[in-house]
Amino acid sequence: MSHTFDEIVVATLQEVPELADVPDAAVVTEFEQIMLVALLFVIMFGMGASLTPRDFLSAIKKPAGLIIGFVTQFAIMPLIAFIMVLTLNLPPWVAVGALLMGSVPGGTTSNIFTYFSKGNLALSVLMTTNSTLFALVMTPLALSIYGAGLVAEGAEIPIQNIIVTLVILLVPVTIAMWVRSKNANVGAVLELMGGVFGIFVIIFLIVTWVPRNWELLLTTPWNVYFVPIMLGPIGIGIAYGLSKLLRLHPMNARTVGLETGIQNGPLAIGIVILSFSGAALDQAILIPVLYSLFIVIIATFITLYFRRANLAEEQDIPSLL
Amino acid sequence: MPAHPWTSQYPEGTSPEIADVTLPHLAAFVRDAADRYADAIAFTQCMPNGMNGSLRYRAVDDLSDAFAAYLREACELQPGDRVALQMPNCLSYPIAAFGVFKAGGVLVNTNPLYTASEMTHQYADSGAQVLVIIDMFADRLPEVLPNTDIEKVITVKVGDFFPPIIAGIIRLVQRYWDRSIPTIDIPHTPFREALEAGRKAIDRGVDVEAYMDGLDHDSLAALQYTGGTTGVSKGAMLTHGNLLSNTRQMLDMIGEAQIRPGTEVVLTALPLYHVFAFTVNLLGFFEVGARNILIPSPRPPSNLKRAFENYPITWMTGVNTLFSALLKERWFLEYPPDHLRASAAGGMALHTAVAQRWREVTGTEIVEGYGLTEASPVLSFNPLSGEIRDGTIGIPVPSTEMRIVDENGEPVPPGTSGEIVARGPQIMEGYWQRPEANEDVLKNGWLHTGDIGVMDEDGYFTIVDRKKDMILVSGFNVFPNEVEDVMTQLEGIAEAAVIGVPDEKSGEQVRAYVVAEDPAPTREEIIAHCRKHLAAYKVPKSVEFRDDLPKSLVGKILRKDLRAELPDEQFGFTPESVVGDPRK
Numbered sequence: 001m002s003h004t005f006d007e008i009v010v011a012t013l014q015e016v017p018e019l020a021d022v023p024d025a026a027v028v029t030e031f032e033q034i035m036l037v038a039l040l041f042v043i044m045f046g047m048g049a050s051l052t053p054r055d056f057l058s059a060i061k062k063p064a065g066l067i068i069g070f071v072t073q074f075a076i077m078p079l080i081a082f083i084m085v086l087t088l089n090l091p092p093w094v095a096v097g098a099l100l101m102g103s104v105p106g107g108t109t110s111n112i113f114t115y116f117s118k119g120n121l122a123l124s125v126l127m128t129t130n131s132t133l134f135a136l137v138m139t140p141l142a143l144s145i146y147g148a149g150l151v152a153e154g155a156e157i158p159i160q161n162i163i164v165t166l167v168i169l170l171v172p173v174t175i176a177m178w179v180r181s182k183n184a185n186v187g188a189v190l191e192l193m194g195g196v197f198g199i200f201v202i203i204f205l206i207v208t209w210v211p212r213n214w215e216l217l218l219t220t221p222w223n224v225y226f227v228p229i230m231l232g233p234i235g236i237g238i239a240y241g242l243s244k245l246l247r248l249h250p251m252n253a254r255t256v257g258l259e260t261g262i263q264n265g266p267l268a269i270g271i272v273i274l275s276f277s278g279a280a281l282d283q284a285i286l287i288p289v290l291y292s293l294f295i296v297i298i299a300t301f302i303t304l305y306f307r308r309a310n311l312a313e314e315q316d317i318p319s320l321l
Numbered sequence: 322m323p324a325h326p327w328t329s330q331y332p333e334g335t336s337p338e339i340a341d342v343t344l345p346h347l348a349a350f351v352r353d354a355a356d357r358y359a360d361a362i363a364f365t366q367c368m369p370n371g372m373n374g375s376l377r378y379r380a381v382d383d384l385s386d387a388f389a390a391y392l393r394e395a396c397e398l399q400p401g402d403r404v405a406l407q408m409p410n411c412l413s414y415p416i417a418a419f420g421v422f423k424a425g426g427v428l429v430n431t432n433p434l435y436t437a438s439e440m441t442h443q444y445a446d447s448g449a450q451v452l453v454i455i456d457m458f459a460d461r462l463p464e465v466l467p468n469t470d471i472e473k474v475i476t477v478k479v480g481d482f483f484p485p486i487i488a489g490i491i492r493l494v495q496r497y498w499d500r501s502i503p504t505i506d507i508p509h510t511p512f513r514e515a516l517e518a519g520r521k522a523i524d525r526g527v528d529v530e531a532y533m534d535g536l537d538h539d540s541l542a543a544l545q546y547t548g549g550t551t552g553v554s555k556g557a558m559l560t561h562g563n564l565l566s567n568t569r570q571m572l573d574m575i576g577e578a579q580i581r582p583g584t585e586v587v588l589t590a591l592p593l594y595h596v597f598a599f600t601v602n603l604l605g606f607f608e609v610g611a612r613n614i615l616i617p618s619p620r621p622p623s624n625l626k627r628a629f630e631n632y633p634i635t636w637m638t639g640v641n642t643l644f645s646a647l648l649k650e651r652w653f654l655e656y657p658p659d660h661l662r663a664s665a666a667g668g669m670a671l672h673t674a675v676a677q678r679w680r681e682v683t684g685t686e687i688v689e690g691y692g693l694t695e696a697s698p699v700l701s702f703n704p705l706s707g708e709i710r711d712g713t714i715g716i717p718v719p720s721t722e723m724r725i726v727d728e729n730g731e732p733v734p735p736g737t738s739g740e741i742v743a744r745g746p747q748i749m750e751g752y753w754q755r756p757e758a759n760e761d762v763l764k765n766g767w768l769h770t771g772d773i774g775v776m777d778e779d780g781y782f783t784i785v786d787r788k789k790d791m792i793l794v795s796g797f798n799v800f801p802n803e804v805e806d807v808m809t810q811l812e813g814i815a816e817a818a819v820i821g822v823p824d825e826k827s828g829e830q831v832r833a834y835v836v837a838e839d840p841a842p843t844r845e846e847i848i849a850h851c852r853k854h855l856a857a858y859k860v861p862k863s864v865e866f867r868d869d870l871p872k873s874l875v876g877k878i879l880r881k882d883l884r885a886e887l888p889d890e891q892f893g894f895t896p897e898s899v900v901g902d903p904r905k
Contacts (some may be wrong), residue, residue: 184371187371188370
């Protein structure tokens with residue numbers, strides 16, 4: 001059963017504020033929700049397995065070198081999303097999804113794109129790690145600032161739920177860190193799985209979610225598509241331009257660009273599933289899902305462009321070992 | 322032996338002569354250490370992502386017995402027959418190398434990144450009959466083997482001796498992601514099967530000890546190939562006595578206070594097929610019961626991050642390039658290794674700026690040594706517990722004499738430059754089947770190194786340069802090392818290389834190639850800096866900025882490649898073009 005875009009938007013307008021009473025979400029089935037959250041946990045395990053307590057200390061002690069990335073990630077990205085929401089006149093809960101997509105930290109897939117575009121892999125990994133750590137504070141903060149205007153339209157972002165979700169997601173991170181410190185082999189396997197499952201989320205969405213929601217995808221208006229398609233490229237463009245302005249090495253500029261524009265899609269999806277319910281969930285999840293699907297294609301094109309810019313040396317595929 | 326100026330510089334407890342080496346050969350050496358440290362971990366191979374596998378001393382001993390049995394029984398290897406090893410640092414390496422010694426064979430270390438023609442030359446020249454090769458590079462063999470005497474090929478995997486699941490994952494990644502495992506079209510035996518067969522032979526009653534009958538200090542242990550100064554790769558004949566002595570000389574020089582038996586954890590990022598890592602890391606640290614952390618590929622340097630995080634590394638060896646690269650890694654600078662006690666540099670000149678920065682960052686000592694393949698390789702070292710003089714290669718290790726001689730082979734007084742010559746129990750027997758080359762380097766028992774050096778009053782030696790890299794400007798000698806050392810002391814210069822280019826007026830003039838950091842100094846700043854520290858004729862006349870410099874596989878900067886880039890009309894000859902490179 002596929003719904004049209006209007007059906008899911010109308011559903012929320014009829015709703016009383018008590019969202020909890022609304023029956024199961026229609027856009028994402030319970031099975032998909034469980035699967036997506038499970039995959040997110042695997043990804044967070046993987047991220048934890050790549051961390052040591054030193055990484056935390058290092059992020060707190062010396063954030064200076066990463067300030068540009070931090071600013072582009074948590075000031076510029078949410079702002080782009082906010083401006084899009086203002087100008088595109090999105091339905092309130094869809095708008096929440098857009099804001100969330102702008103406010104989550106960078107995703108691990110950015111590392112692989114950074115590698116292929118001859119960027120600075122070490123910087124990319126560091127930025128992903130850092131933005132994930134700071135997300136605990138910055139994501140709820142950005143949402144509450146930019147989301148304030150949406151309250152009047154009936155979409156009050158459940159900030160507390162989101163904070164709880166982020167804290168819950170720290171559990172697998174912490175466990176994986178501990179496991180890694182006890183057994184480097186298991187840690188490396190978890191890390192590898194996290195990377196592989198990041199790709200698997202996309203495949204899972206294409207296999208189950210897209211075919212079932214074809215009607216929704218066909219009826220979704222252009223202004224909603226605009227956000228998931230353009231958020232990435234605009235973010236990459238602005239961050240890249242800013243880095244060039246600040247005279248960063250081209251390699252680092254490419255890295256900051258990709259790292260900023262490529263958000264952690266699975267995390268946004270997970271936050272929606274765990275923090276929202278009912279029809280609000282149906283709408284808020286739309287942009288994170290579409291973003292996750294489109295960013296792979298968009299980032300591939302941008303990577304090809306970056307590569308053209310620097311064909312002096314060909315790189316092989318990165319080793320996962 | 323007459324008294325030498327350096328004798329008084331030896332740290333307390335270091336005797337000018339090493340004790341007699343009582344162990345008869347390297348096979349007994351392996352057995353002896355394995356008996357003393359049976360349950361300790363001998364080797365841990367650490368992949369860039371932290372995946373790892375380990376072997377205890379007893380296992381290394383048992384498995385190398387099995388390999389010796391396989392070589393003798395299945396490959397019908399005879400004493401003195403050559404076995405080539407071609408693999409990166411991995412757990413299979415010590416098993417295979419020690420197995421060759423136990424079988425009475427002769428080890429031929431081969432760089433795994435060699436091209437087919439380099440492999441062909443080395444196998445054919447050594448007459449190797451058995452090859453142990455990493456599967457990743459075995460696809461070159463159909464082209465190589467017909468021109469060699471190799472009858473048996475044994476293949477090792479990167480993940481051999483890892484826990485099975487981990488080995489499986491590594492295999493999957495290599496096969497389907499890296500696509501680094503080619504199809505091997507020639508008959509070959511997996512290493513694990515070879516060991517199984519050897520184990521069965523031992524169970525049937527084959528006596529491995531009997532293979533070692535007749536082995537002694539004079540028996541050939543390894544053919545270690547070296548380009549030397551003339552281009553063609555020659556096998557330096559190193560005997561069991563050479564390698565046993567050099568191991569002892571190196572350990573005595575450093576002293577038990579610095580290398581504590583049974584407690585050290587040494588990072589082996591340099592390839593074991595290189596003689597420096599072979600003697601110092603593999604043999605030296607095995608003797609003292611250390612845990613050896615083997616790094617299959619140290620490039621990029623971030624590949625070492627997991628090793629530093631996961632193991633309490635107390636010692637490391639490296640070349641200037643490696644230390645310099647680590648000092649540019651953020652993770653290394655923020656968390657320099659906690660347990661590190663000291664580091665040893667060799668293979669190329671350790672730049673003073675790098676040495677000083679290393680001490681600042683790690684809070685531990687780094688000492689530079691000197692040697693060459695023909696000397697197993699260690700000839701001199703700065704005394705770790707004595708006076709360390711940066712920029713020098715230290716004093717001769719115990720039982721070693723070093724001299725500076727003039728063109729006629731006559732010793733020159735301290736402070737005068739000349740060729741470094743050396744003698745001691747570590748000096749090779751000669752080059753394999755090249756008596757004509759021996760005459761040039763071995764004269765009356767002295768090894769002529771081809772390096773130009775100076776000895777001071779206290780017996781410290783300084784390398785001024787290799788003969789062939791010397792630049793002649795208006796009759797004055799300019800040694801690239803000196804100029805490069807000055808240049809890299811300037812902030813913003815990461816690496817520098819200096820060569821001579823022809824000049825109508827001065828014969829040759831100095832040209833510098835620079836890898837700059839951000840922000841980069843200008844040409845004018847670089848030249849002004851050199852003017853401040855160098856005599857006018859040594860100051861580069863031209864400076865060229867580069868993204869990187871040509872380097873050998875162990876990270877030595879290859880000045881000859883820079884020279885080769887010059888157009889012919891601009892550069893009349895290079896040392897290579899005069900001698901000719903028969904490989905081309």
